Amino acid sequence: MPSLLHHPLDPASRLIRLMCAEYGVPLDMEEIKPWLRTPELLEVNPAATLPILIDDNDQSVIGLLANIHTIEALYAPSAVAGLMPDDAIVRAEMWRLIEWVISKLNDEVTRYVLEEKIVKRDHRGATPDPAVLRVAKANLNEHMLYFNWLFANRSWLTGDDMTLADFALAAHLSTLDYLGDIDWGKAGETRDWYSRIKSRPAFRTLLNDRVLAMPPHQGYADLDF
Amino acid sequence: MPSLLHHPLDPASRLIRLMCAEYGVPLDMEEIKPWLRTPELLEVNPAATLPILIDDNDQSVIGLLANIHTIEALYAPSAVAGLMPDDAIVRAEMWRLIEWVISKLNDEVTRYVLEEKIVKRDHRGATPDPAVLRVAKANLNEHMLYFNWLFANRSWLTGDDMTLADFALAAHLSTLDYLGDIDWGKAGETRDWYSRIKSRPAFRTLLNDRVLAMPPHQGYADLDF
Numbered sequence: 438m439p440s441l442l443h444h445p446l447d448p449a450s451r452l453i454r455l456m457c458a459e460y461g462v463p464l465d466m467e468e469i470k471p472w473l474r475t476p477e478l479l480e481v482n483p484a485a486t487l488p489i490l491i492d493d494n495d496q497s498v499i500g501l502l503a504n505i506h507t508i509e510a511l512y513a514p515s516a517v518a519g520l521m522p523d524d525a526i527v528r529a530e531m532w533r534l535i536e537w538v539i540s541k542l543n544d545e546v547t548r549y550v551l552e553e554k555i556v557k558r559d560h561r562g563a564t565p566d567p568a569v570l571r572v573a574k575a576n577l578n579e580h581m582l583y584f585n586w587l588f589a590n591r592s593w594l595t596g597d598d599m600t601l602a603d604f605a606l607a608a609h610l611s612t613l614d615y616l617g618d619i620d621w622g623k624a625g626e627t628r629d630w631y632s633r634i635k636s637r638p639a640f641r642t643l644l645n646d647r648v649l650a651m652p653p654h655q656g657y658a659d660l661d662f
Numbered sequence: 663m664p665s666l667l668h669h670p671l672d673p674a675s676r677l678i679r680l681m682c683a684e685y686g687v688p689l690d691m692e693e694i695k696p697w698l699r700t701p702e703l704l705e706v707n708p709a710a711t712l713p714i715l716i717d718d719n720d721q722s723v724i725g726l727l728a729n730i731h732t733i734e735a736l737y738a739p740s741a742v743a744g745l746m747p748d749d750a751i752v753r754a755e756m757w758r759l760i761e762w763v764i765s766k767l768n769d770e771v772t773r774y775v776l777e778e779k780i781v782k783r784d785h786r787g788a789t790p791d792p793a794v795l796r797v798a799k800a801n802l803n804e805h806m807l808y809f810n811w812l813f814a815n816r817s818w819l820t821g822d823d824m825t826l827a828d829f830a831l832a833a834h835l836s837t838l839d840y841l842g843d844i845d846w847g848k849a850g851e852t853r854d855w856y857s858r859i860k861s862r863p864a865f866r867t868l869l870n871d872r873v874l875a876m877p878p879h880q881g882y883a884d885l886d887f
Contacts, residue, residue: 501761533727535727
């Protein structure tokens with residue numbers, strides 16, 4: 438069975454866990470804290486990023502893009518629809534939105550929230566900087582308006598069908614939801630979409646996540662949130 | 663002929679231009695300044711990022727990942743070796759290094775240099791902040807040590823053959839070289855690799871780039887630099 442080095446609140450790890458669960462790939466999970474930059478982690482991945490998949494031949498697949506492509510190549514079902522649309526233009530739209538989530542949403546929201554709420558507390562014993570969290574929250578509001586607008590016109594993030602872009606967004610929003618940073622009362626169309634994706638069997642593993650001494654925000658694991 | 667909205671010093675645009683030149687895809691080039699966030703740009707791409715490819719049916723392919731995958735799907739040669747390795751493990755290594763370049767190198771070096779030297783000057787008439795440029799330079803030195811180490815053991819970034827990861831790194835280093843931010847005297851193995859990739863026909867279009875009132879650093883276009 439392949440092993441996945443991950444952190445429960447790392448959105449890139451969550452995206453790969455969702456993808457593997459959807460494709461029925463069993464994973465041996467190993468939790469690590471990448472910000473500690475241990476010599477063991479740096480030897481495998483000098484960038485100290487997650488996720489890292491280690492296959493049965495002890496070969497490592499490192500980082501989000503490498504894992505997306507490797508899992509798609511090795512495990513995507515041939516008989517039923519996978520997470521990558523066949524049509525070139527729809528696939529381009531999927532990659533546009535994946536890039537939106539993993540670059541723009543991450544840079545403007547998720548990485549700040551994780552740094553302030555998780556890394557700082559664990560690594561340096563410091564407390565979150567409220568000014569940084571305020572900026573992240575204001576940025577998140579702008580992103581939610583955009584997602585609401587998209588979901589007012591589409592069933593799924595890319596269009597008519599669920600794709601990997603939905604998992605990318607769900608990975609980030611579920612991390613933020615764990616930490617209590619999403620105001621679902623204002624989330625409108627995005628809330629309806631999240632309710633649908635949260636009910637999928639692939640999502641169950643994420644809903645059981647618990648970080649030591651930091652329980653999830655109320656409603657995190659409820660399908661009726 | 664497809665159009666490419668690009669900026670000459672945007673590394674993501676450069677990567678797609680290299681890919682198209684290598685695959686023999688002619689492009690109608692249209693230069694824009696994404697940081698101006700014009701209504702015309704925001705209407706096509708609310709993220710205001712480049713590159714944007716507009717095909718003959720007026721459909722847009724937006725952002726780096728969407729363009730990489732669309733161009734690979736539509737234009738990769740079937741008879742000769744393309745830029746994506748066949749072997750799954752080599753391909754995973756290619757994506758690891760693409761992610762290194764477009765996320766880590768970009769976040770730690772290229773985006774700061776471009777913001778300080780290009781955007782600030784053009785957009786706000788301000789001058790570069792020397793403290794920011796010093797940090798970017800120190801970060802670049804660390805990256806160069808890592809690339810030197812890789813190239814001491816490999817002919818190309820991913821291994822024995824040139825891949826898209828080489829174009830990703832060349833796109834960033836050529837932008838930094840245009841701006842005079844690379845000390846080739848200290849670049850060792852990376853210099854030898856850059857000399858090889860710079861001689862490829864696909865690279866010619868980049869070497870002719872000129873930004874108004876900002877000529878390239880000496881040696882930028884010389885194959886014997």
